Amino acid sequence: DTEVTQTPKHLVMGMTNKKSLKCEQHMGHRAMYWYKQKAKKPPELMFVYSYEKLSINESVPSRFSPECPNSSLLNLHLHALQPEDSALYLCATRDRLGEQYFGPGTRLTVT
């Protein structure tokens, strides 16, 4: 299995809602990433988990809360988001040679 899956594909939420994004992989990779991507821009790194421990937080606002329950799952909990947080959220895993494998993303719209 060489796939990274993400759910949901699309999400619309109000600024007072709480929602979660889910990412799953079965490639045995021990590094997992969350990126935020705005239209026509490259992905921006948000968080990195290495061996289920948070190793990088790129000064992301606390309204984004990552979680890595096990080596196959990565969640991103969302609370009190702002309209400017609307974007494509990408999950990725990394193999030993540094190649990152990206999921299809969740298109988030905050109203």
Next chain:
Amino acid sequence: AQSVTQLGSHVSVSEGALVLLRCNYSSSVPPYLFWYVQYPNQGLQLLLKYTSAATLVKGINGFEAEFKKSETSFHLTKPSAHMSDAAEYFCAVSADGNNRLAFGKGNQVVVIP
């Protein structure tokens, strides 16, 4: 810290013509280099990668890239553009111990029939 420069955000190419996307990198250590393609509303897909083996790297969909250390470049080429090549292309470098990928700003490729 590593970085990547991609010039020309929009690249127009005629169907059947050469596709050339330029990527120059900056890294204090031997880098790993990647080209990714992104189709609308999709994630990034790896086209090819350089990891210190052969300097001429062949990827999927007929793309290839050559690593030139003296020029700090990793340009992407395809001899004959196809309509299906219309997409966003990102060059990326990985060279630090924290496993970050530094992306270029991307090239939006438009293929003209």
